């Protein structure tokens with residue numbers, strides 16, 4: 250199966266500090282790829298490179314097998330890449346429907362009436378089996394953390410994204426809401442999307458991921474099938490960049 | 504040689520197949536039915552007309568607009584008119600519901616059960632009462648086409664006689680189906696199935712397992728139940744007692760199970776074990792981590808536990824009469840352990856890790872024997888899996904054969920707390936889906 254998104258040899262520096270070193274990363278449709286690594290390993294930076302927020306210094310970017318140039322967040326969005334950042338970009342004073350259409354209507358040159366928008370939003374939430382929000386005309390300010398994540402994720406689905414990237418979506422959530430977000434993440438992939446999940450919680454990672462990509466000090470230590478590794482191996486990859494045959498040798502990908 | 508099926512048999516079969524499509528798939532356009540059922544347009548039209556005349560489906564213009572072209576009529580199940588009664592007998596709760604064709608829960612009643620031995624009357628009385636209440640509220644043009652119950656315990660397939668599970672009471676045979684039928688007196692038999700078996704079927708037909716031919720469902724409800732679907736069929740065994748995954752022995756030197764054995768899966772991963780290991784059962788010794796030597800649990804009933812969950816699901820620890828703090832039980836208690844582990848409680852983390860280890864071992868055995876495409880964690884095991892997945896999958900990576908686990912998908916139940924209830928509803932709908940017009944005629948008489 251060809252990856253929907255593939256990066257090869259990505260380097261990225263901020264001034265004199267090189268944060269990403271020769272990173273390869275691929276993401277497959279229908280799968281959840283967990284991106285793990287210690288604080289400062291470069292996860293968020295990698296995601297921002299994918300999303301066109303940071304320009305890369307060098308490396309190749311393939312989408313659906315073809316080379317593409319990503320120079321802005323807009324380029325990434327056009328390809329169908331949706332990123333839900335740690336600080337959710339939702340507008341508190343707008344309702345759920347308005348948020349799901351925010352910044353989109355004019356971009357695609359479509360003008361939609363309120364009823365149609367409401368129905369599309371409702372159907373999207375329904376297709377994701379989201380039953381936790383009382384009314385889709387509720388202001389986002391009245392939602393819990395988990396519900397906000399849900400709305401942000403549903404927005405990605407509404408716009409037919411192909412790749413959805415979630416940067417620590419469960420970090421601030423309680424157990425019940427975490428469970429709901431994890432199940433939603435799984436459902437997105439089961440519907441055919443490629444999902445990237447950044448998380449520090451190994452249970453979350455093992456609960457829903459098909460592959461695990463481990464970054465160590467800005468290098469991709471290994472990208473493995475979740476079913477082939479143990480918790481201990483993943484922890485080793487995160488903390489030392491290698492585990493047995495897996496990982497970096499002398500700081501370079503094996 | 505037997506003659507081929509008659510025209511009438513073919514029609515009956517097709518009527519059932521079409522009804523099943525809209526029952527499980529929701530409103531479907533004629534065009535879609537035509538291509539999915541592999542029949543021609545005029546046949547679909549005739550079948551739809553028959554089902555419409557019988558009041559089982561309704562044809563409508565689709566609500567959605569905006570798409571170009573002439574919209575195809577959509578066939579919808581008559582959810583508000585045609586319904587079944589579904590019952591769920593769990594260790595902690597009794598549920599009765601009116602479920603419409605298409606799977607919508609139209610009405611439901613539930614009561615919390617205090618733990619302890621069950622008597623038949625204690626189960627049948629409230630359930631029959633709920634059903635009569637709900638029936639009184641229905642409109643005159645509605646029709647009940649079946650009734651079935653999911654039961655937490657062994658169910659004899661032949662006669663609906665149940666044997667209480669170890670968490671329910673003494674292991675004796677009880678004529679549950681017969682008694683439910685008599686007490687309801689709705690003029691139709693009440694069918695009974697094992698709750699985890701039925702939940703497996705529900706997940707298979709309208710849950711996370713749609714499209715899987717081989718799946719295993721594990722149900723956590725104090726103990727652990729299971730349903731194994733092989734090549735699209737539930738594995739019932741000789742008398743219907745198959746699939747008791749919870750009583751697979753994983754640890755012969757392990758904890759005492761309610762069934763009398765040592766180290767059954769349910770004894771190692773059940774609610775009581777998790778709560779004891781997490782130090783959340785009063786009077787119990789905290790259990791060591793890892794599959795080493797562990798204290799044997801006190802038998803069921805040795806520890807006083809109260810239903811501590813309010814109707815709103817909030818945690819409400821209460822004080823016992825003797826002043827000792829009684830703890831949460833059931834789902835809320837399990838969730839509280841996962842929550843504590845998430846917030847850094849080391850004892851809770853160790854308890855989950857230990858339980859996850861045994862759960863992974865159990866699943867690894869199942870994967871090696873059945874090579875399922877999917878394993879589904881339902882009931883309390885949903886929380887347990889999500890809270891210990893690293894441990895569960897590490898075990899699988901080590902103990903399951905790589906060929907057997909390739910392509911394996913681990914999922915949580917899509918139907919959640921309603922999986923067993925929905926399974927009962929599907930059992931009740933079976934006759935009307937097999938032969939719609941005949942079943943309807945029987946129901947109307």
Ligand SMILES: Nc1ncnc2c1ncn2[C@@H]1O[C@H](COP(=O)(O)OP(=O)(O)O)[C@@H](O)[C@H]1O
Pocket residue numbers: 263268286287288289290291292293294295
């Ligand atoms: N805009 C920036 N300017 C300078 N340094 C940055 C910037 N963003 C991130 N970094 C640095 O890059 C490294 C990787 O950070 P980040 O990608 O946020 O890691 P992670 O998400 O894995 O915790 C850190 O050392 C961080 O300080």
Ligand SMILES: [Mg+2]
Pocket residue numbers: 292293294
């Ligand atoms: Mg980060």
